[in-house]
């Protein structure tokens with residue numbers, strides 16, 4: 045395990061301890077500065093009725109961490125079955141504790157390593173979500189059989205989606221162009237993008253974060 049991955053997992057432990065001491069403290073929410081979570085949720089509302097997005101859509105959050113995105117989606121009115129997956133047992137236990145403490149019994153969390161060869165999802169979803177997970181995977185620098193985990197990412201997560209469904213991903217590590225290059229291919233094509241404020245420097249336009257919705261081919 046690289047130092048970056050180790051740091052992420054350690055911070056989950058700290059979160060869990062904090063939650064045990066204060067149930068109001070549900071830990072960090074990645075990219076909260078840029079309203080990424082709100083923007084992802086608004087995107088789903090704005091696109092109700094399109095592709096597989098509706099208020100009863102089943103959703104899976106890959107690398108769910110503390111499950112915040114799913115809890116928020118439920119709170120905002122999405123009613124379908126939700127599953128949060130994460131390879132960190134601490135994260136899953138933490139998310140399950142939050143669900144239990146708040147009497148939420150209809151969001152499931154499961155320990156899954158999306159690169160585990162033995163992992164075969166038992167169901168598929170209308171919507172797949174990723175907020176910061178591909179970024180963390182990129183930081184880990186992991187390789188499998190000579191291919192980087194980033195190169196293998198789309199092939200791995202496509203198993204969770206049937207044709208015509210939606211994969212909404214947010215990254216602060218890759219530009220829109222880079223993210224498109226990573227995800228588009230045999231399994232996905234770009235469907236829509238979320239707009240974020242951009243800055244301009246020396247005639248070059250930049251953005252600190254991007255979210256792209258892909259359609260599963």
Ligand SMILES: C[S@@+](CC[C@H](N)C(=O)[O-])C[C@H]1O[C@@H](n2cnc3c(N)ncnc32)[C@H](O)[C@@H]1O
Nearest residue numbers: 074107108109130131132157158175176177180
């Ligand atoms: C940057 S955090 C984002 C957490 C959450 N999505 C959020 O927005 O707060 C990345 C998450 O991806 C998880 N993760 C990293 N590699 C994974 C893998 N191979 N399989 C499943 N989860 C993974 C980590 O445990 C961590 O919870």
